[in-house]
Amino acid sequence: MTLETAIDRLARVTARLNYLAPHSERPVRYNYPPPPGVPVQSGTFTAQPVEIVDARPIAERFSLDRQGFALIGHASAVGSFDDADIVRRRYFPEVEEVVRLATGAERVLAFDHNVRSATPAMPTGTVKEPVKRVHNDFTEASGPRRAAAELAAAGLDPGLIAGRRFALVNLWRPIRGPIQDSPLALCDARTIAADDFVIADLVYPDRVGEIHQFRHSPDHRWYYFSAMRADEALLIKCFDSATDGSARFTAHSAFDDPTTPANARPRESIEVRTLAIYGPAGG
Numbered sequence: 001m002t003l004e005t006a007i008d009r010l011a012r013v014t015a016r017l018n019y020l021a022p023h024s025e026r027p028v029r030y031n032y033p034p035p036p037g038v039p040v041q042s043g044t045f046t047a048q049p050v051e052i053v054d055a056r057p058i059a060e061r062f063s064l065d066r067q068g069f070a071l072i073g074h075a076s077a078v079g080s081f082d083d084a085d086i087v088r089r090r091y092f093p094e095v096e097e098v099v100r101l102a103t104g105a106e107r108v109l110a111f112d113h114n115v116r117s118a119t120p121a122m123p124t125g126t127v128k129e130p131v132k133r134v135h136n137d138f139t140e141a142s143g144p145r146r147a148a149a150e151l152a153a154a155g156l157d158p159g160l161i162a163g164r165r166f167a168l169v170n171l172w173r174p175i176r177g178p179i180q181d182s183p184l185a186l187c188d189a190r191t192i193a194a195d196d197f198v199i200a201d202l203v204y205p206d207r208v209g210e211i212h213q214f215r216h217s218p219d220h221r222w223y224y225f226s227a228m229r230a231d232e233a234l235l236i237k238c239f240d241s242a243t244d245g246s247a248r249f250t251a252h253s254a255f256d257d258p259t260t261p262a263n264a265r266p267r268e269s270i271e272v273r274t275l276a277i278y279g280p281a282g283g
Contacts (some may be wrong), residue, residue, distance in 0.1 A: 003061055009265050011054045011226075014253045016047035017185065018133045019216040020198050027200035027213055034203075043200065045133060048216045052255065053187050055223040062223070064103065064169065068189035068237040068250030069223075074173070075231035081115055081175055081270045088113075095171045097274045102235055103169065105276035107160075111150040112273040115175070117266060130182040130254035130267060134214045137236055137273070138168055138249075139199050142210035143239030147275050161241070165278040168239040172271040178227035180264035182254045184234065188221040189247035196220075197249070214251050225257075238273070 020027065020043055027043030034040055045255060054100050059071040078091045092110035100108045117127045138146060147166055148158035172184060202209040225234070240248040254267075 004059070004060050005059070007053060007055075010057060012051050013054070013258055014049055014051055015185070015258060017050050017222070017253050017255055018045040020044070020213045021046045021132075022215060024198075026198070028182070028203060030203045031201065032203075032205050043146070043213070046188075046216070050220065050222050052222040052224050054226045056225045058229075059225060064167075064237050066190070067186075068247035069186045069252075070102070070235045071225050071228075071234055072098070072102060072212050072235060073231060074233045076173070084113075087270070087272075088124060091270075092183050092272065095274060096165060097234065098271040099169050099171060099274045099276055103167065103276045104278070106166070106279045107277045108152060109156075109275045109277075110272050111154070111275060113270060115268075115270050117217060117268045131165045132182070132186075132254045132256075134187070134251050134253045135200075136212040136214075136249045137209040137252055138239040139172065139212055141198075143168055144241070146209070147239075150275055161277060164280060167241065167276045167278075169274050169276050170236040170238055170271050171233050171274065172236060172269060173233040174230050175230050175268040175270055176265065177229035177232070178259070179267055180227065180260050180270070181224070181269040183224050183228070183257055184269075185253050185255045186225045186234070186236065187251040188223065189237070189250050190219045191217075193196050193217060193219065201242075212249060212251070220251070223228055224257075256270070 024044045029041045046199050062070050064070050076094055081087055095110045096108040115127050116130050147161055151158045151160055196215050198213045198215060200213045202211055236252060237247050237250050240246055
């Protein structure tokens with residue numbers, strides 16, 4: 001059975017995803033309190049109804065290099081993600097090994113993480129809300145800059161990525177499952193055209209970074225994996241230096257699932273960003 005035929009037989013929901021409005025100015029988001037009178041987030045967003053296919057029954061047919069995302073099984077030995085130091089010391093090594101095995105990379109460096117929840121029940125100051133805007137974490141310019149900066153911060157030579165393929169891959173998992181509230185939707189990277197990408201600035205006190213936001217297109221094909229458990233994780237390709245046709249960027253967004261029960265537990269999740277460095281070209 002072809003992938004297209006299998007997809008046609010799958011269940012789906014219709015939900016609204018927040019895209020950047022046509023002709024909106026280049027968006028800017030402040031990651032600290034902005035100057036008086038300046039909004040935290042600029043840009044105009046429109047909620048577009050889209051069909052989101054539940055890909056769970058054929059999860060094995062999705063991959064990082066084709067669609068830009070993959071569902072894997074992985075039960076973490078870390079019981080709590082409240083302590084950032086424990087996450088870095090104990091969870092980061094787990095994630096590095098998972099990403100290394102999944103990608104075939106020669107070396108993987110985990111360098112950043114976010115805990116997210118739709119409820120303030122978790123410790124104050126350590127949790128962010130799910131992002132309900134269509135976005136990708138890096139751009140053509142910010143991906144290599146971040147990779148080099150994180151190598152330097154780890155005491156490694158940024159020249160490690162010179163002449164090599166490298167990728168920035170997120171590992172996203174539920175802290176508690178099954179996920180019913182604010183699940184994650186992912187867009188097949190092959191259905192995103194160059195004109196759909198919009199660079200957005202992320203302003204920090206000491207630097208300005210870049211992410212991608214997206215204009216809506218009816219060509220976009222969206223998927224999710226229903227009822228994700230704590231012993232499962234998503235791998236999401238957020239940048240790839242390869243230009244051989246592999247997925248390079250993956251638009252994604254949390255969304256309000258119309259089938260979510262009224263008494264569903266608010267989503268709690270953790271994502272870790274990693275740098276995957278492949279072997280020398282031809283080696």
